[in-house]
Amino acid sequence: MDSSSIRQRAPKSQPSSSSSEHSYSQPDEIEDANTRVISLLDILRIIFTLIAVSCALSYYLTSGSSYFWKYNPWFASPSQVARWWKGPLLLTPEQLALYNGTDPEKPIYLAINGTIFDVTAGKHTYGPGGSYEVFAGRDATRAFVTGCFLEDRTGDLRGAEEIYIPIDDPEEEIASGARKTRAERERRAAKKRVLQEVRKWEEFYRHHKKYFEVGNLVNVSEYLDKPPVLCEAAQKGRPKRKNIRTVNEVEAPGKPVQ
Ligand SMILES: *[C@@H]1O[C@H](CO)[C@@H](O)[C@H](O)[C@H]1NC(C)=O
Ligand SMILES: *[C@@H]1O[C@H](CO)[C@@H](O)[C@H](O)[C@H]1NC(C)=O
Ligand SMILES: *[C@@H]1O[C@H](CO)[C@@H](O)[C@H](O)[C@H]1NC(C)=O
Numbered sequence: 001m002d003s004s005s006i007r008q009r010a011p012k013s014q015p016s017s018s019s020s021e022h023s024y025s026q027p028d029e030i031e032d033a034n035t036r037v038i039s040l041l042d043i044l045r046i047i048f049t050l051i052a053v054s055c056a057l058s059y060y061l062t063s064g065s066s067y068f069w070k071y072n073p074w075f076a077s078p079s080q081v082a083r084w085w086k087g088p089l090l091l092t093p094e095q096l097a098l099y100n101g102t103d104p105e106k107p108i109y110l111a112i113n114g115t116i117f118d119v120t121a122g123k124h125t126y127g128p129g130g131s132y133e134v135f136a137g138r139d140a141t142r143a144f145v146t147g148c149f150l151e152d153r154t155g156d157l158r159g160a161e162e163i164y165i166p167i168d169d170p171e172e173e174i175a176s177g178a179r180k181t182r183a184e185r186e187r188r189a190a191k192k193r194v195l196q197e198v199r200k201w202e203e204f205y206r207h208h209k210k211y212f213e214v215g216n217l218v219n220v221s222e223y224l225d226k227p228p229v230l231c232e233a234a235q236k237g238r239p240k241r242k243n244i245r246t247v248n249e250v251e252a253p254g255k256p257v258q
Contacts, residue, residue, distance in 0.1 A: 091109075092220075098137065101136045110139075112201050112205065114220060115206075145194055147234060151232075156223040158223060162230045163237065164190035165187060167240050
């Protein structure tokens with residue numbers, strides 16, 4: 001009779017634990033534990049070998065340019081690992097302004113809704129003379145939404161949702177109550193779109209191959225003065241309620257939508 005049958009029988013004959021039962025079960029448990037540890041180790045070994053083989057294959061097939069099939073994980077970059085180790089970088093707007101690209105020794109940072117991203121890899125775009133220079137060293141979230149790079153170099157999003165709200169047509173025949181309800185509904189929807197737009201840009205930088213998140217803005221003062229007016233270009237781009245039907249007709253089959 002082997003030990004496993006004893007183990008199976010023991011609990012039935014003696015439901016309440018006793019010292020004699022322990023003397024049987026203990027060696028078995030140790031044995032079980034050993035078997036489990038060994039098989040877990042084996043699995044880890046197999047996984048590790050597969051990863052190593054994948055890295056080697058990737059290195060070979062990409063002619064030595066990547067261990068991760070051209071995917072650029074943050075843990076493959078020493079500076080990002082150091083950053084991760086130290087935790088998020090906290091900067092005030094004044095401190096962030098120093099990372100504006102004019103000092104080639106410093107990284108270039110920009111912020112979106114308080115999250116700071118490193119865009120040093122895009123020097124030509126975000127550095128001096130670049131087309132997105134205005135974003136360097138500041139939180140210009142409003143400009144991301146409105147597209148007005150000169151006027152809207154601020155994180156103040158108050159009223160930015162107007163860009164999505166159709167311009168009212170005073171000649172439209174609609175009860176004032178209904179107009180008000182519609183205006184409220186449209187503003188809610190427009191604010192949601194602003195949120196989506198900001199998130200979209202945050203995700204763009206967060207998941208970009210060469211840019212990465214480094215930290216957060218702190219001590220951002222509240223916007224208490226008058227909200228900015230919608231910039232002219234954004235005002236011109238607002239949808240026009242009167243033309244909604246005509247716009248739909250223009251976009252009817254036959255005319256490709258860009
Ligand atoms: C840009 O950054 C440099 C240092 O990197 C700083 O001396 C300069 O004042 C900054 N410019 C602005 C407008 O903050
Ligand atoms: C900005 O971030 C705050 C949290 O810090 C969040 O509550 C808010 O919804 C964000 N705004 C946008 C437009 O994403
Ligand atoms: C932010 O402001 C608080 C007080 O208003 C101050 O104690 C703190 O040191 C500031 N943080 C930074 C990073 O300047």
